[in-house]
Amino acid sequence: MSLKTVRTVADLRAQVAAWKDTGERVGFVPTMGALHEGHLSLVRLARTRARRVVASVFVNPTQFGPNEDFDAYPRDEARDAALLASAGCDLLFAPTVAEMYPQGAATTVTVSGVSEPLDGQARPGHFAGVATVVTKLLNQVQADVAVFGEKDYQQLQVIRRLVIDLNLPVEVLGAPTARADDGLALSSRNAYLTEAERPVAARLNQVLREAIAELNAGARVDAAEAKAIEALRTAGFARIDYVEVRDAADLSRLGPGPVDRSSRILAAAVLGRTRLIDNMAV
Numbered sequence: 001m002s003l004k005t006v007r008t009v010a011d012l013r014a015q016v017a018a019w020k021d022t023g024e025r026v027g028f029v030p031t032m033g034a035l036h037e038g039h040l041s042l043v044r045l046a047r048t049r050a051r052r053v054v055a056s057v058f059v060n061p062t063q064f065g066p067n068e069d070f071d072a073y074p075r076d077e078a079r080d081a082a083l084l085a086s087a088g089c090d091l092l093f094a095p096t097v098a099e100m101y102p103q104g105a106a107t108t109v110t111v112s113g114v115s116e117p118l119d120g121q122a123r124p125g126h127f128a129g130v131a132t133v134v135t136k137l138l139n140q141v142q143a144d145v146a147v148f149g150e151k152d153y154q155q156l157q158v159i160r161r162l163v164i165d166l167n168l169p170v171e172v173l174g175a176p177t178a179r180a181d182d183g184l185a186l187s188s189r190n191a192y193l194t195e196a197e198r199p200v201a202a203r204l205n206q207v208l209r210e211a212i213a214e215l216n217a218g219a220r221v222d223a224a225e226a227k228a229i230e231a232l233r234t235a236g237f238a239r240i241d242y243v244e245v246r247d248a249a250d251l252s253r254l255g256p257g258p259v260d261r262s263s264r265i266l267a268a269a270v271l272g273r274t275r276l277i278d279n280m281a282v
C-alpha cells in the first residue's frame with residue numbers, strides 16, 4: 001500500500017479533486033499523530049465508507065493551554081506514516097503551523113452550549129482551538145465522510161454541532177473507543193504513564209463500568225458520581241476534574257435522581273503527570 005504525503009492545502013486539494021473527478025468517495029481521519037491502534041481503527045472504518053482515505057497529522061497549537069503538553073506531545077511522522085499505510089490510508093496531510101495558521105490569522109470558531117461544561121471548564125479555550133482547526137481541516141479536505149473517535153466524546157459532539165450549524169457538506173461518523181485488555185482507553189498520552197501508574201490508569205474505566213452497573217440498577221446519578229470520584233481518589237488519582245452523567249446528545253446535566261434518558265458518563269482525572277479521559281454509554 002503506497003502512502004503519499006502532502007504538506008500544503010493546494011497539493012491536498014489537487015489530489016482529492018483528482019479522486020473526486022473519477023467518482024471516488026473520500027474519507028478523512030484527522031489526528032495529532034503519535035498513532036495507536038485506536039487511530040488505525042478509524043482509518044479502517046473510513047475505508048469501509050470511502051474508496052480513498054486521507055489522514056491528517058497536525059499537533060494543533062491552538063487547542064493546548066499555556067501549561068499543557070504542546071511541546072512534550074509525542075511526534076514521529078515516519079512511524080505514523082508507516083502505520084497509516086498499513087491500515088490502508090492513501091494520503092497523509094502533514095501541514096506546518098504556518099500553512100494552517102497564515103500570518104494574521106484572526107478567525108476562531110466557537111461552539112456554545114455543548115463545548116462549555118466538562119473539558120470546556122477544565123481546559124479553557126480548548127474547544128475553540130479544536131473547533132477552529134477541525135472546521136479548517138474539513139474545508140481543506142472536502143471529504144465525503146470524516147471519522148472521529150468516541151474516546152473524545154465531547155469533542156465529537158462539538159464537531160457534530162458545528163458541522164450542522166455551518167452547513168459543512170460532510171458526514172460525521174463516531175467510532176467506538178479502542179481499549180487495552182484491562183479497559184484502559186488507548187490514547188497517545190498513555191505514553192506518559194510510568195510502569196507503576198499503568199495498572200492504576202485502568203481503574204478509570206473500571207470505575208465507570210461500576211457506576212454504570214449501579215445506575216442501571218436504579219442508583220441516583222448524584223450518588224453514583226460521588227462514589228466514582230471517591231473510588232478514583234482511593235485508586236491514587238491526584239486530581240479528578242469530573243465524573244458526570246450527562247445527556248448523550250447535548251451533554252446537558254441530568255437531574256440528581258435515577259437516569260431518565262439516553263446518557264453518557266464522562267470522566268477526566270490526573271494520574272502523575274498524565275491527564276486521562278474516558279466515557280461510556282449508560
Ligand code: PAF
Pocket residue numbers: 030031032058060063130133134152155
Ligand atoms: O482528536 C484529536 O486528535 C484532535 O483534537 C483533532 C480532532 C485532530 C483536532 O486537532
